[in-house]
Amino acid sequence: MTREQYGVAKASTADIKKAPSVAPADAALGAGAVTAALSQAQDQLAPFASIDAINRVSAALAALGVAVMLGALVYRLWAKRRATANEDALEIA
Numbered sequence: 001m002t003r004e005q006y007g008v009a010k011a012s013t014a015d016i017k018k019a020p021s022v023a024p025a026d027a028a029l030g031a032g033a034v035t036a037a038l039s040q041a042q043d044q045l046a047p048f049a050s051i052d053a054i055n056r057v058s059a060a061l062a063a064l065g066v067a068v069m070l071g072a073l074v075y076r077l078w079a080k081r082r083a084t085a086n087e088d089a090l091e092i093a
Contacts, residue, residue, distance in 0.1 A: 020078075020082060022080060022083075
C-alpha cells in the first residue's frame with residue numbers, strides 16, 4: 001500500500017496557509033510601548049487618587065496593561081505553533 005492510502009501523504013505548498021506573523025506580538029512584548037503608555041497614564045492620574053472614579057480608571061489601566069501583555073504572549077505562542085505545524089506538514093523543518 002502507498003502512503004496516500006494510509007492518509008499520510010506529504011502536503012504540497014499550495015495546501016498550506018501562510019503562517020501568521022509574530023511581529024506584532026514581538027513588538028508588544030519587547031518594546032512594551034503599550035504597557036509604558038498605560039503606566040504613564042496611571043502616573044498622571046496618581047495626584048487624583050482620592051477620587052473613587054479615578055482609582056477605578058487607574059485599576060482598569062493596570063488590568064489593561066496586563067491583558068495586552070498576556071494577549072501578545074498567547075498570540076506569539078499560537079503563531080509559532082502554527083508555523084511549526086506548517087513546516088512539519090511540508091517536511092522542511
